[in-house]
Amino acid sequence: MKPTRTYLLLPLLLFVVVFTACKQEEEPQFHFEYFGLSQGRFVVYDVVEIEHDADVNQHDTTYYQMKTYWGEDYIDNEGREGREFIIYKRDSVHHDWALTDVWHGVYDGIRGELIEENVRRVKLVFAPTLSKEWDANAYNLEDPLECYYRELHKDTLLSGVTIDSTLVVEQAAYANLIDSVRMYETYAKHIGLVYKHYRDNHYQFGSDEVVKGRELYQTFVTAGWE
Numbered sequence: 001m002k003p004t005r006t007y008l009l010l011p012l013l014l015f016v017v018v019f020t021a022c023k024q025e026e027e028p029q030f031h032f033e034y035f036g037l038s039q040g041r042f043v044v045y046d047v048v049e050i051e052h053d054a055d056v057n058q059h060d061t062t063y064y065q066m067k068t069y070w071g072e073d074y075i076d077n078e079g080r081e082g083r084e085f086i087i088y089k090r091d092s093v094h095h096d097w098a099l100t101d102v103w104h105g106v107y108d109g110i111r112g113e114l115i116e117e118n119v120r121r122v123k124l125v126f127a128p129t130l131s132k133e134w135d136a137n138a139y140n141l142e143d144p145l146e147c148y149y150r151e152l153h154k155d156t157l158l159s160g161v162t163i164d165s166t167l168v169v170e171q172a173a174y175a176n177l178i179d180s181v182r183m184y185e186t187y188a189k190h191i192g193l194v195y196k197h198y199r200d201n202h203y204q205f206g207s208d209e210v211v212k213g214r215e216l217y218q219t220f221v222t223a224g225w226e
Contacts, residue, residue: 030126034167035112036192037083037105042069043191044221046159052201052213059210065090066218067097068192069226074104076115082106085114113139124187128152128167136171145183147171156186158194158220165189178203180213194220 036043049062071084085105088097104115111134112124120139125132128149136145151168171183179202186195201213 030110031128031189032107032112032126033189034126034128034187034192035105035107035124036187036190037070037107037112038190039070039072039083040225041190041192041223042067042226043193043223045218046221047219048215048217050213050215052210052215054204054209054211063092065093065221070105071102076104076106080106080108082115122147123185124169145171150184156188156194161220163188163191163194163220166194178205188220191220191223193218 045066045068047064047066049064051058051060051062053059067088067090069086069088071086074082074084076082082104083106085103086099087101087103089100090097101117103117106113106115110126111122112126114121114123119142121136122134122138123136125134130149130152133146133148136147137143147169149167150170151166153165153167156163156166166186166188169185169187171185172181173183174181180199181201182197182199184197185193188194196216196218198214198216201210201215203209204211
């Protein structure tokens with residue numbers, strides 16, 4: 001007796017289902033592309049920086065542009081493969097870029113790390129989920145900076161440009177009668193950082209005057225390849 005066509009197809013369908021499920025398990029989506037660590041990628045930002053020091057009656061605001069560029073490969077002192085993160089600044093679009101810093105970026109397992117002035121910071125942890133939490137300063141001597149993802153894979157409008165698929169890393173948010181602290185960063189797929197919000201101000205008790213503090217707002221302008 002010959003087997004029917006239905007019985008012949010059942011093993012084949014079962015194989016396809018099992019193979020597809022295994023393939024999906026073998027290829028998880030970590031979304032490493034949010035870190036933007038690709039050679040030749042540059043990003044330009046408008047930056048506003050404010051320094052407060054009431055002791056010398058100083059409340060200075062500086063406006064400038066910043067350009068970051070992922071450069072050559074390198075091996076760090078732990079033997080990890082990374083990439084140069086080169087920073088340029090200029091006073092305005094009418095001035096030439098001036099090299100100011102060379103930092104380094106690296107993937108360490110599921111962590112995206114940036115070494116800033118020899119200070120190692122964990123910027124992102126993959127795969128991003130709303131339940132992930134980490135200390136950005138876990139590998140340096142600074143005070144703990146507890147981070148978590150507030151938004152995932154959403155479009156963001158910056159400088160009149162809609163940027164596809166961004167995530168927001170919350171770093172600090174608290175306020176009382178003498179402190180006002182708010183820090184978070186927004187990252188976009190295939191670009192990296194597109195917005196940085198940093199405010200760490202300290203007030204005279206019972207007054208709205210900032211006696212000490214620093215603010216920095218870094219906003220995406222454009223990105224490309226060189």
